Amino acid sequence: MFWNLEFGIWNLKNRIVLVFVLCLFMAGCMPSPYFQREEPVPQNAWTYDFKPTFKFDINDTNASYIPYFVIRHTDAYPFSNVYIWVYAKQPGDTSFHKSRVNIQLAENTGKWLGRGMGEIYEQYMPLTLSETDRKRFFKKKGTYEIQLEQNMRVDPLPEILHVGLRIEKVQ
Numbered sequence: 380m381f382w383n384l385e386f387g388i389w390n391l392k393n394r395i396v397l398v399f400v401l402c403l404f405m406a407g408c409m410p411s412p413y414f415q416r417e418e419p420v421p422q423n424a425w426t427y428d429f430k431p432t433f434k435f436d437i438n439d440t441n442a443s444y445i446p447y448f449v450i451r452h453t454d455a456y457p458f459s460n461v462y463i464w465v466y467a468k469q470p471g472d473t474s475f476h477k478s479r480v481n482i483q484l485a486e487n488t489g490k491w492l493g494r495g496m497g498e499i500y501e502q503y504m505p506l507t508l509s510e511t512d513r514k515r516f517f518k519k520k521g522t523y524e525i526q527l528e529q530n531m532r533v534d535p536l537p538e539i540l541h542v543g544l545r546i547e548k549v550q
Contacts, residue, residue, distance in 0.1 A: 417449055417543030424535035425542065430466075432526045433544040437470075437517050442548050444517045446506040446525065448482055449543035454498045456538040459485035464528040465506055470521025479530060480506060503545055 418431035437444065448463065461482045466475035482504045485491050493502030517523070525544055529536050 412545045413444060413548040414546040415449070415543065417451070417541045419541050420539045422535075423453075423540050424537050425529045425539040426535040427529065430526050430528045431542060432524060434522055434524050435546060436522050438520055439548075440518050440520055442517075445547045445549060447503040447545040447547065448480070448506050448527070449501070449503055449541070449545050450482065450484070450493075450539065451499060451501045451541040452484065453538040453540065454491065454495075454500065456484065457533075458531070459483065459487075459489070461536070461539075462530040464530050466526040466528070467516070468524040469516065470519045470523065475524075475526065478506075499540065 414433075414435040416433055421429060448465075450461065461484060463480050463482060465478045465480055467478070468475045482502070483492060484500070484502060491500045493500050495501075527542055527544070529539075
């Protein structure tokens with residue numbers, strides 16, 4: 380009886396360890412982004428003059444890439460969207476191409492989009508929706524530069540914790 384009980388506990392511990400190891404293994408198999416970096420917003424208020432810049436290299440011009448805007452905000456953010464200016468410079472260019480993008484952060488009902496934990500929400504939103512634009516933009520080898528600027532009527536824009544850029548390579 381004592382032996383069976385001890386063996387049962389040992390077997391349970393092994394099962395728990397096995398499940399944990401399998402979870403780690405499966406998480407390691409998930410695709411990672413080609414590039415991702417986030418910048419903390421000073422005092423959690425995005426001012427017009429805070430323009431984080433992201434530089435990354437593209438070497439495989441046969442692949443397609445999807446750029447995502449990353450934002451982390453609190454549930455006290457007073458708007459359902461955020462307008463941003465996206466400045467993009469390809470290798471060899473001397474000036475930035477400027478685009479205005481509207482990022483929806485909430486549904487019409489007020490429910491936040493993205494992932495939430497407690498008071499903090501995080502969202503990844505594609506910056507280029509057209510596959511043609513994606514293929515056209517990442518066709519040169521070299522260093523790309525993307526700069527983000529908030530373009531709301533409020534300065535500073537409150538309750539924004541981080542903004543960033545994520546580049547995913549399409550397989």
